[in-house]
Amino acid sequence: MISDFHPRKDNQTMRAGPSQEDIRRHNLGALLRHVHLGGPTSRAELTSKMGLNRSTIMALTSDLTAAGLVREELPRETGRAGRPSLVVRPESSRVYVFAFDVGPDRLAVARVGLGGTILDRREAVRRRGPFELEELAGMLAGFARQMRRKTRADTVCVGAAAAVSGGVRKGDGVIRFGPNLQAEEIPFGEELGRRLGLGLPVSVGNDANLAALAEHSRGVGVAVRDLIYLHGDVGIGGGIIAGGHLLGGHEGYGGEVGHMVVNPGGRVCGCGSRGCLEAEVGERALLEAAGKLGGGQHGRDAVRAVVDAADRGDIVAQEALKRVGDWLGLGVANLVNIFNPEMVIFGGMLREIYLGSAAQVRSRMALHAMAPQRERLRLRTSALADDATLVGAAELAFAHVLADPLEVLARVTG
Amino acid sequence: MISDFHPRKDNQTMRAGPSQEDIRRHNLGALLRHVHLGGPTSRAELTSKMGLNRSTIMALTSDLTAAGLVREELPRETGRAGRPSLVVRPESSRVYVFAFDVGPDRLAVARVGLGGTILDRREAVRRRGPFELEELAGMLAGFARQMRRKTRADTVCVGAAAAVSGGVRKGDGVIRFGPNLQAEEIPFGEELGRRLGLGLPVSVGNDANLAALAEHSRGVGVAVRDLIYLHGDVGIGGGIIAGGHLLGGHEGYGGEVGHMVVNPGGRVCGCGSRGCLEAEVGERALLEAAGKLGGGQHGRDAVRAVVDAADRGDIVAQEALKRVGDWLGLGVANLVNIFNPEMVIFGGMLREIYLGSAAQVRSRMALHAMAPQRERLRLRTSALADDATLVGAAELAFAHVLADPLEVLARVTG
Structure with a gap:
């Protein structure tokens, strides 16, 4: 180096x-x-x-x-003599942005004040199925309008952004691919902006990338210049901060660590390949190994149930977590060799999976990660938990006003 | 993104x-x-x-x-009327640096003029075996002295840097690990600087990282902001340019893509793990698959002989290249999913291997790399060929003078 x-x-x-x-x-x-x-x-x-x-x-x-x-x-109390500074x-209650989160199972909208406070929020369950752009954008915009109606007259919305579970093209914010949303070539930002009717563009980002930025700005990764955030949902996404900057790649699809092959010839993946990290560690792999696939169980609750069962001594659940932990550890070891990060953060569903299989993950790391890369590495769980993606979207929405405060404010209050 | x-x-x-x-x-x-x-x-x-x-x-x-x-x-000839600009x-022949390259089989020293011209060079075969710091540094410094004696009195050396086949710690330039050099915790830059006796510090960098910078500055990757350079020697190293910057990682060991596991439970690797890209694609894997291991054959010539034999229709050599190409393609697909680069460059021994197995590599890529990441990707061979590492070391040596030309020149001539 x-x-x-x-x-x-x-x-x-x-x-x-x-x-x-x-x-x-x-x-x-x-x-x-x-x-x-x-x-x-x-x-x-x-x-x-x-x-x-x-x-x-x-x-x-x-x-x-x-x-x-x-x-x-x-200040309230300085405890010091002299004139206090x-x-x-x-102005957290006056200046805000709208943050949206579109995951496979959950839709969320939040009104987030300057300073990062979530002032108001709405959530809805998303049924798995094809991505219905108009219906979805209409519903999200409706939630935003409801929240807006409750605000005082002097409040001002300075931005809007969305986190989506998929690959977002640099420049135009189109969802280029999102197998777990059944989305392809969806002009999501444009449609949501139109429905919102605030005269504001809606920025769109990959959920794991935005969660990585959120942990880097406000979570467990503050002041960590090299970190890898791994987001588990139905699939596995990644957000990589290298030298203090988000790794975007040539066209914006950087960080798709879920499609690194860890087990050649292994389980079929939604992307068409086999043995991807996502196929071996994602929700479906865990539930199937635990004998819980089918019967309508899926999502975060089903994953938690397996981790809880393992905790209570259920041997099938323990074996399932062990299997998934092996592949997770191998995948993390690969990323650690490639990136030499200071910290790896497990977020989304991977928080639970990591906590339930930490020993397995660490033993795989010891086998496959090189000692100099491993010695000072910190493995952590997300500090922002299920809000990481939403908080990341809010930070993306605030980016413009932080780049040029007076110009943006003049424009929106115009 | x-x-x-x-x-x-x-x-x-x-x-x-x-x-x-x-x-x-x-x-x-x-x-x-x-x-x-x-x-x-x-x-x-x-x-x-x-x-x-x-x-x-x-x-x-x-x-x-x-x-x-x-x-x-x-100018020689402008072809235009008016006063020529x-x-x-x-001043390529007056201002120069020393560039060193320490590979498993080759030692090279070059005197490189401002502008990047190699003015003079010496090479020596390195016999594989433990890293003998004093002997090696002494020999390299001796070569440099020989070249220096031949220069005119008004020439000035403004820097020195070395490329080594190993992981180099950020800050102190110590070779932290280098299994293919049998080096560990070697204060190489310090010793070489002392032996050179020019009063100049010797910067040290990983050879694949420096070759990546060389291709980015003067080779096939000029103006490409996101590229992956893969260097084959005994092992496989990587240099990654992300968003225009070299990916160094927290402590300087970023880019060790050779130790990404592509074949769990596969061939034993020098790092202690199994199934690493290096173990499946490196020189030893190819020669063994081709039935050429032992008998004293190794190094670039032995690899070329296998590629040539395959070209002439030797079925064993073709099968060996096919096997190695499969793993190389899988590894490259993983990196393409993770980084979304604009270009992947094959250098060192991987130039020959890639040229001999391009069809295999591309078919693996089609299976495992996601379409949006793959569609506009360019696969290329190194433009600087065997000089890439040496040219990269020269660029590292020139970095100080380019950052502050007059100060550095005053110091070295002062």
């Missing part, structure tokens, strides 16, 4: 340097991001954390306050 | 903006990089490519000329 050689980065040329306006816009975004991710922060802390002087912080805060994005108040808080 | 959301990047704060001195240093490096990678370039082209005005280009060129890093001359050339 080479630490300091980036042939492309330095190809860019600094012309005359950024303008005062560029710097101001950047700093407004950076300050807003600080309080959005870090919560209420005193001016004194912002001064030291951002490396700017007090008068600049005051000017930035005053601009953001005037735009209604933050407010300043006296004002605390800058995000 | 999400195109425009980078939570960490924007955390950085622009203070008052870069100083005039920062901008000048950056632009000097950018101009030097242009002619280093692009060759002689007219002032007019630099003006348009770098987006700077003519007087700035003239001032930068004049500083670099004064430092002896570039020179300006009249001066051409800026790198």
